[in-house]
Amino acid sequence: MGAAKRLVIVESAKQLFRRFDLVMYLVISHLKVNYQNLVLGYIWWVLNPLLWVLVYWLLVSVIFNRGQPNYPLFLACAILPWRAFATSISQAITSVSGQERLIKQVAFPKSVLPLSVVLSNSVNLLFSILVLIIVALAVYRIPPTVNLVFLPVIVLVQITFTLGVAFFLAAVGIYFVDIQNMMQFILRVWLYLSPSLYGIERIPARFRSVFMLNPFAPIFMSYRDVIMYGQAPALGPLSIAFLIAVGVLVLGFWLFSRQEQKMAKVL
Amino acid sequence: MILNPFSQDNRCREFWALKNVSFIIDEGDIVGVIGRNGAGKSTLLRVLAGVFPPDTGIVEIKGKVSPLLALGAGFRPDLTGRDNIYLNGILLGLKKQEIDAKYSSIVEFAELEDFIDAKVRSYSSGMIARLGFAIAVSMEPDILLIDEILGVGDEKFREKSRQRMEEFMKKAKAIVIATHNMGFVREFCNKAIWLDKGQVRAMGNPEEVVREYLNMH
Secondary structure, three states, rough: OOOHHHHHHHHHHHHHOHHHHHHHHHHHHHHHHHOOOHHHHHHHHHHHHHHHHHHHHHHHHHHHHOOOOHHHHHHHHHHHHHHHHHHHHHEEEHHHOHHHHHHHHOOOOOOHHHHHHHHHHHHHHHHHHHHHHHHHHOOOOOOHHHHHHHHHHHHHHHHHHHHHHHHHHHHHHHHOOHHHHHHHHHHHHHOOOOOOOOOOOHOHHHHHHHHHHOOOHHHHHHHHHHHOOOOOOOOHHHHHHHHHHHHHHHHHHHHHHHHHHHHHHHH | OOOOOOOEEEEOOEEEEEEEEOOEEEEEEEEEEEEOOOOHHHHHHHHHOOOOOOOEOOOOOOOEEEEOOOOOOOOOOOOEEHHHHHHHHHHHHHOEEEEEEEHHHHHHHHOOOOOHHHOOHHOOOOHHHHHHHHHHHOOOOOOEEEEEOOOOOOOHHHHHHHHHHHHHOOOOEEEEEEEOOOOHHHOOOEEEEEEOOOEEEEEEEEHHHHHHHHOOO
């Protein structure tokens, strides 16, 4: 049973790599379909998080007067990456169940569907990071430092984790359509429980280690370290987040590949 | 090139869509699969396409299989015909360079030169079917699977499709077609399979199989 288990996940992974050109085309199609014009499309994608930044800034900084220095940038360094994660997993849920007709007609590795969803949102993530660096310089006079070189690492941790969750939810989404509604709520709470609106200092010391188990805690803090404070991210917590991310990816992909065979029948 | 499933069963939700279906297809065969709706024709094609792995039994296929995507199931309405050709082609397993090479002949066969850069959502169902057929055939598969599509398109297109299918036969390929069109089966197929409730009721000479089927109804 153990050997058979491993075989399915390896086979699925191999199939996925073999059909990578299909993934690329799906990513491009995804970006084109949702956003007829790529630039305009990005503007729509980024409008939602920017509006939330405005709301939180008004609420926390202006009304409650509890904001961090440079609060809008502080917020954006978390909200924009979060947008990539939240959109990825929301779209991942229906990525397979929404392609019922196609899946019943052609044989192809279904894993390309959630993968291309995550990758296309990651394109927007990369763009957003660039925007953040430019805004940091232009508006807040924060010069870029050599520590920006850590950004690919942080992005890698985020994408790895996102992929794992995406595969998991794509598989679940076939059976439980309601999971979409649940996820809206879960995502919002998750965002508030991460150091997005506030810094980690606000968390009482005794809860801090549990708090840091949320991969987005080190992820958000690392984005800020690099973009706002020009320092290297704390590699300890980030490495742990990476290990958790890899674990989630393996688990998520394994679950997905186990279901993959049945998908055409169950839909 | 042999297609050789033995004892192929296929289960959907504790319902066996196909049971003990066993046959061999050789090069040059045009196999007509007939039967009432729900008999398992589409399921059989899907097993051959690799969409459903059989629950028991083996499917052995030597060569490239191409399903004919029903009315452009793989098409994204918000993309242009051009984009969809590439997307569908890659989905069916072609490489980008191969699609580049075949692109103009696909557009020509589908007679969509003037519309290829318009969004597919503006296409009629006939145009979609033509494009789908053009892409599937351009793949030059060894085995072509068709699920009841050949009624679409006008007379001229149907004639072209028929000609293309005949060219196909000359290249010693195989076609498996699920259809209700008994005339087609009699005229073009060299083998027929009658599926009834997932089982093979009759198999062999098309004239005889069709007669048996018609006698039952």
